[in-house]
Amino acid sequence: MAGVTGFCAAAAAAGTPLAKRDDVLMVLPGTLAPDVLAARLQDSDAAVVMKLGRTFDGVREAAKRAGVAQRGIYVERASGPGQRIAPLAEVESSVPYMSLVLVPTATGASTATASAAGRASSEGRGGSVAVVGLGPAGPQWLTPEAQAELASADELVGYETYLARVPHRRGQRRHSSENRVEAERARHALELAAGGSRVAVVSSGDPGIFAMASAVLEALEDGNGQYAGLEVRVVPGLSAMQAAAARVGAPLGHDFCVVSLSDHLKPWEIVERRLRAACEADMVLVLYNPASRTRREQLARAIEVVGEQRAPSTPVVVARAVGSEAESVTVTTLERLELDGVDMRTLLIVGSSTTRIVPGEPRLVYTPRRYPG
Ligand code: SAH
Numbered sequence: 229m230a231g232v233t234g235f236c237a238a239a240a241a242a243g244t245p246l247a248k249r250d251d252v253l254m255v256l257p258g259t260l261a262p263d264v265l266a267a268r269l270q271d272s273d274a275a276v277v278m279k280l281g282r283t284f285d286g287v288r289e290a291a292k293r294a295g296v297a298q299r300g301i302y303v304e305r306a307s308g309p310g311q312r313i314a315p316l317a318e319v320e321s322s323v324p325y326m327s328l329v330l331v332p333t334a335t336g337a338s339t340a341t342a343s344a345a346g347r348a349s350s351e352g353r354g355g356s357v358a359v360v361g362l363g364p365a366g367p368q369w370l371t372p373e374a375q376a377e378l379a380s381a382d383e384l385v386g387y388e389t390y391l392a393r394v395p396h397r398r399g400q401r402r403h404s405s406e407n408r409v410e411a412e413r414a415r416h417a418l419e420l421a422a423g424g425s426r427v428a429v430v431s432s433g434d435p436g437i438f439a440m441a442s443a444v445l446e447a448l449e450d451g452n453g454q455y456a457g458l459e460v461r462v463v464p465g466l467s468a469m470q471a472a473a474a475r476v477g478a479p480l481g482h483d484f485c486v487v488s489l490s491d492h493l494k495p496w497e498i499v500e501r502r503l504r505a506a507c508e509a510d511m512v513l514v515l516y517n518p519a520s521r522t523r524r525e526q527l528a529r530a531i532e533v534v535g536e537q538r539a540p541s542t543p544v545v546v547a548r549a550v551g552s553e554a555e556s557v558t559v560t561t562l563e564r565l566e567l568d569g570v571d572m573r574t575l576l577i578v579g580s581s582t583t584r585i586v587p588g589e590p591r592l593v594y595t596p597r598r599y600p601g
Contacts, residue, residue, distance in 0.1 A: 235276040235328055238303035242313050244332045247274040250398070251333045258283035258329075262290040267372030269294035271379040274333040281325040291316060291331065294376070301330045355421035355458060359435040359444050360428050361465015362393055365551030369466045377463050378428055385417045386430035386440075394430060410440065414447035418455050434467040438488050438516055468575055469514045472547030475557045477586070478594040479545055479577045484512035489519070489526050496526065500533055507537035512595055513578040520572045527567055534578055538562055543585050543593050545577040546570065559585060559593055 235255065239246050247253040251273035256265060258279040269275050269290060277287050291297040300316025304327040316329055358377045363369030378384070378394055386394075388404035396402075403420075405413050413429070421427045431439040441462045448455055473480045485506040489499060506513050513534065519527040540563035547557045548569065560566075562578065570576070582599065586592040 234306060235278065235330065238276075238306035238328055238330055239332075241306045241311060242301050242303055242330060244301065244330065246276070246330065247333050253333075258287045260290075262286040262293070264372050265290035266293040267376040269296050269331065270376040275331040277329040277331070279325070280323050280327045280329070284319075284323045285321055287329060288316060288319075291329070295380075296331050299331050299334060301332070303328055303330060355424045355426060356461065357417050357421045357427045357429060357444060357458065358461045358463050359439075359441045360430050360463045361435040361439075361467075362390060362430055362432055363466040363551070364433050364468040364471045365393075365549065365555075369471060369551055371463075371465065374463050374465060378430070380426065381428035382425040383417075383420045383427045384430060385413055385420070385427060387413075390430045390432050410443040411447060414440065414443040415450075417444060418447055418451065418458065421458050422455055431465070432468070434465045435462055436464070437467050437486070438490075468516070468547070468550060469577070471550045472545060472557065472575055473577065475547065475550060476545050476559055476577075477592040479512060479543070479579060479583055480514070480595065481597055482512065482580065482582065482595040482599065483509075484514060484580075484595075485509075486514040486516060488516045489530055490517035490523075491526060496529075499526070499530070503530055503533045504537070507534055510580045510582075512580045512583060513576075515576040515578070517572065518574055518576055519567070519570050524567075527570060531562070531565065531567070535562055538578065539581070542581075543579040543583050545593060546574060547577070548574040559591055 253274045253276070254268060254272035255276045255278065256268055258265070258277050260268070265277070265287065280287060288297065291300050297316055302314045302316050302319045302323070304310070304312040304324060358381070360374045360377050362374065363371070379397065381400060383401045383403065384391060384394060385403045387407050391402055391404045403416060417427050417429045429440050429444060431441065433439065435441040444460060448460060469480065469486065487499065487502050487506065491499060503513070515530065540561065542562040544560050544562055544565050545557065546560065546565070548571070549555050550557065579593065580595060583593060583595040586594065
């Protein structure tokens with residue numbers, strides 16, 4: 229036997245519609261941590277927060293942070309004796325459990341743009357650029373902070389494959405480009421922000437690791453003061469190596485070193501010199517950008533260089549498309565390593581002299597915290 233849920237009674241009592249047309253309505257427990265709640269509120273067009281009581285201060289704080297506090301309506305004991313309805317801002321701190329907050333959809337612009345505009349004008353700021361890390365793949369590795377940043381952007385800028393991972397939102401404009409045009413993309417983002425927009429530049433993994441954050445800062449510097457006053461922020465993401473390492477245990481448990489094998493932007497001699505130095509220092513090696521369809525010799529050469537100093541039995545992890553449906557993660561050794569399947573969606577982790585495959589557990593690799601000697 230179905231019943232009428234509390235928030236429907238509350239919306240009726242408050243005389244407000246909650247959502248319209250293709251708006252998304254989220255029903256959230258007030259017991260969520262305020263930062264998580266703020267991210268969710270920012271990401272939905274309309275929301276209901278239930279389970280108040282002791283959580284109330286945190287809920288109000290989250291609503292403020294998400295820029296939706298003005299729209300919040302507090303409803304207590306809807307449809308019963310003692311019913312009370314008040315603007316969220318006017319409610320004292322101690323409220324009973326039988327209460328909730330309605331955040332009806334904004335009228336006019338979508339929630340995201342309205343809250344972004346609200347924030348920009350209330351803080352007297354112009355445009356901004358956030359370089360946002362999407363994580364290596366999938367929504368499970370997107371942080372609430374990154375999600376909120378994407379939801380509140382006016383303009384999204386990025387490589388088409390990465391932009392495709394960001395859900396479409398009404399009122400947002402998208403500017404996708406091919407992979408190679410990083411500098412151009414960075415400049416474009418700064419120009420959009422200079423025009424007053426809240427811009428999110430998307431990057432896979434962490435934006436500071438072989439990715440767009442450096443490109444944006446370089447463009448900022450090249451602007452010679454042209455972009456003075458623009459707010460530029462970097463929103464971190466989970467890097468692919470962290471996801472790959474986690475799949476097999478803890479190969480990065482001790483000192484490690486990360487090298488990109490791409491020689492588009494640096495001479496190959498530098499790559500070799502760094503590989504040698506890392507081996508010399510006995511560090512675990514993570515190899516990003518190992519090979520593409522056309523760029524194949526670099527990886528073979530890199531493995532040769534590493535093989536000069538590391539034992540043939542050194543554990544190697546080959547991680548491809550981690551977190552996606554095409555994921556494959558293999559644990560092998562330097563001597564058995566096969567390079568054919570390695571492509572641009574792959575990274576390799578080459579162990580140090582202490583990295584071990586757990587005996588009897590061929591899928592688990594770790595580097596002990598303690599260094600012998
Ligand atoms: N900023 C990204 C790295 C960009 S360089 C990060 O922090 O992860 C691109 C390289 O990252 C790819 O060539 C590949 O080596 C690695 N990579 C990115 N996503 C990956 C994934 N899901 N699985 C395995 N490797 C990945």
